[in-house]
Amino acid sequence: xxxxxxxxxARLRQAIGRTGEEQAKAVETxxxxxxxxxxxxxxxxxRLDREGRVALFCEKALAVSAEVERLARLTDxxxxxxxxxxxxxxxxxxxxxxxxxxxxxxWEQQPLLRVRRGTAAPDDAVGLTVAVAGIAETGTLxxxxxxxxxxxxxxxxETVIALLQAEDIDGAYEDSWQRLREGLGRPPRSVNLVTGPxxxxxxxxxxxxxxxxxxxxxxxxxEEAFGEAGDAPR
Amino acid sequence: MQPTSHAFKQxxxxxxxxxxxxxxxxxxxxxxxxxxxxxxxALPEFEQLRDTGRDIxxxxxxxxxxxxxxxxxxxxxxxxxxHWARDAxxxxxxxxxxxxxxxxxxxxxxxxxxxxxxxxxxxxxxxDVKPVETDLGEYIIQLAGQPPxxxxxxxxxxxxxEVSDLFHKHHGGERLEEGGALVGEARxxxxxxxxxxxxxxxGANFLVAETGSIITVTxxxxxxxxxxxxxxxxxxxxxxxxxxxxxxxxxxxxLLARSATGQEFSAYTTVMTxxxxxxxxxxPREFHLVLLDxxxxxxxxxxxxxxxxxxxxxxxxxxxxxxxxxxxxxYGWVYVGPMGSVLTPQFVGIEEAHPLPNASTFxxxxxxxxxxxxxxxKLMRHWREEQFNRQLNPPxxxxxxxxxxxxxxxxxxxxxxxxxxxxxxxxxxxxxxRMRRLPLAxxxxxxxDMPAPQGPTFMQAWKKRRGAGS
Ligand code: SF4
Numbered sequence: 001x002x003x004x005x006x007x008x009x010a011r012l013r014q015a016i017g018r019t020g021e022e023q024a025k026a027v028e029t030x031x032x033x034x035x036x037x038x039x040x041x042x043x044x045x046x047r048l049d050r051e052g053r054v055a056l057f058c059e060k061a062l063a064v065s066a067e068v069e070r071l072a073r074l075t076d077x078x079x080x081x082x083x084x085x086x087x088x089x090x091x092x093x094x095x096x097x098x099x100x101x102x103x104x105x106x107w108e109q110q111p112l113l114r115v116r117r118g119t120a121a122p123d124d125a126v127g128l129t130v131a132v133a134g135i136a137e138t139g140t141l142x143x144x145x146x147x148x149x150x151x152x153x154x155x156x157x158e159t160v161i162a163l164l165q166a167e168d169i170d171g172a173y174e175d176s177w178q179r180l181r182e183g184l185g186r187p188p189r190s191v192n193l194v195t196g197p198x199x200x201x202x203x204x205x206x207x208x209x210x211x212x213x214x215x216x217x218x219x220x221x222x223e224e225a226f227g228e229a230g231d232a233p234r
Numbered sequence: 235m236q237p238t239s240h241a242f243k244q245x246x247x248x249x250x251x252x253x254x255x256x257x258x259x260x261x262x263x264x265x266x267x268x269x270x271x272x273x274x275x276a277l278p279e280f281e282q283l284r285d286t287g288r289d290i291x292x293x294x295x296x297x298x299x300x301x302x303x304x305x306x307x308x309x310x311x312x313x314x315x316x317h318w319a320r321d322a323x324x325x326x327x328x329x330x331x332x333x334x335x336x337x338x339x340x341x342x343x344x345x346x347x348x349x350x351x352x353x354x355x356x357x358x359x360x361x362d363v364k365p366v367e368t369d370l371g372e373y374i375i376q377l378a379g380q381p382p383x384x385x386x387x388x389x390x391x392x393x394x395x396e397v398s399d400l401f402h403k404h405h406g407g408e409r410l411e412e413g414g415a416l417v418g419e420a421r422x423x424x425x426x427x428x429x430x431x432x433x434x435x436x437g438a439n440f441l442v443a444e445t446g447s448i449i450t451v452t453x454x455x456x457x458x459x460x461x462x463x464x465x466x467x468x469x470x471x472x473x474x475x476x477x478x479x480x481x482x483x484x485x486x487x488x489l490l491a492r493s494a495t496g497q498e499f500s501a502y503t504t505v506m507t508x509x510x511x512x513x514x515x516x517x518p519r520e521f522h523l524v525l526l527d528x529x530x531x532x533x534x535x536x537x538x539x540x541x542x543x544x545x546x547x548x549x550x551x552x553x554x555x556x557x558x559x560x561x562x563x564x565y566g567w568v569y570v571g572p573m574g575s576v577l578t579p580q581f582v583g584i585e586e587a588h589p590l591p592n593a594s595t596f597x598x599x600x601x602x603x604x605x606x607x608x609x610x611x612k613l614m615r616h617w618r619e620e621q622f623n624r625q626l627n628p629p630x631x632x633x634x635x636x637x638x639x640x641x642x643x644x645x646x647x648x649x650x651x652x653x654x655x656x657x658x659x660x661x662x663x664x665x666x667x668r669m670r671r672l673p674l675a676x677x678x679x680x681x682x683d684m685p686a687p688q689g690p691t692f693m694q695a696w697k698k699r700r701g702a703g704s
Contacts, residue, residue, distance in 0.1 A: 187445050200370045202388075211454035211455065
């Protein structure tokens, strides 16, 4: 419906009413802002060293009812996951992102834990995925959709587990987005910023967890970068 | 929806006599209002961020044509389709056509004020497409057959008991009483609807020109399931939702949740860019963006331009004594509270909405908390002037305003008159500093006390200060 487009843009141009010279300047201003995105004011308390960021991330994630565990290395994940499921009386069964990096965790250490790879189906009770970043400011996970990291894993199951490398924890949203921008250029189809489990206050203004997305969220913060020496098959 | 804004006074009276509603509204004061104060206080940069937020929005409005062009080009680059709609009817037609192309029998929807604004649900229903609201609050009011009563919590006017009855009636089975159980039941029922739906419709909190992305903010995760499960995703958004870059979005996001619910960040902020990529394992095959004007391009450059900065946080209503007494439904249309008093006349006409700009104590709390610093009282006053010009006021108000206008244009007389009025009002207020009746304004003080002015008038104080300073 380009008639509508033309009409709306024409009305805007008339309302804004730039002269020829102003028009050229406005075009340049907009182009510069879009080509060269810069952070606005970023809260000072997010400017921390690595340990400070990890600590703030954990504190903030706990405050929004996520569970957080710090692991030394990726190979500690299977035992942590299995214990978590036991703690919550959940079956030892989950669907996991087809991310090759996750193979390095050696899931066969937990022979009782059944793992399917792929995106979540409606009857999957537990999903596990990888966060591309953590944001200390509010204990937020950044998930980015890809062939290896489907989106529904973090939304359909009632229990969601996310693995996060400690070195991927940034101070502020802008830091993580800039890394994504540098890494990928165009953003993936879906970037989910996840802060705690799903919740609602729509029944009598009281917060209840697990509205549509997960009721439980476990974040495993892994100290040693995935795929580093310690994670190689021993 | 058929507006009933003209009956504000009657609506408000009924609201005041409804104890269940009053109980629900009381919860806003101790809940969102208090939480916003704590969240704002906990972030040292909050006030500065409000300035930045205002500036971003002003910058966008001054370049809106250019940003819209940039944004839509990026949406198409990402494989999405853009549909421009001049008005509500055009937008409804586009959405229906898209639903028909998708052979849709049911569509899931995540909360969208634009959908409310264009009356999408009744239109789809009349055309054999069944819309299912997935935001729990929207789902509740859809079952109850009611319009939203709040920007952020559309069912905030209902108590848990009322929701119990409603669910029992519609879902059958046992009557559940516990909040968690009610949420669980809605989750089960809606899960099925997500899986059946052929189309998912969402709104957008922001549109990012840099990337052609849309951003949704929810606490429930319903936007992600709404757009992530069906084959087709339709996003409906109005033209002023644009921000230049993700950095700009983050600034506004820091303000949004804190102002709305007092959270530091909502549970889910999702940035979606185009449809499913070939290699992706999930996501919609088609992505359509319906861009709605509906009178907004006329607000650009007008006295009401500043209203286009609104990020729909609801803080103005959470802090408004009139809203907190009358509730949202009294306002008689989709947008309620102070922001509704400015916006509703734009959409339904000042003739229909004439009581709204007067439904204010001009206490200024709304402007004090608005994250993008919209001068709501000033904009309401603009409507009152407009009304006055069109002679839409009852005679007493016209008489009072004419007198005020006459005096106000004569500074000496004004100073004298306001000084006298303050004296008289202080007398009326007595010791408690509250006046139970205000001459010529019985309708107004019938339901609330007017705070008696304390101390000198603004002009006296200003003169004194200037005198002291120079
Ligand atoms: S007018 Fe301001 S306070 Fe009210 S909803 Fe809009 S942004 Fe929020």
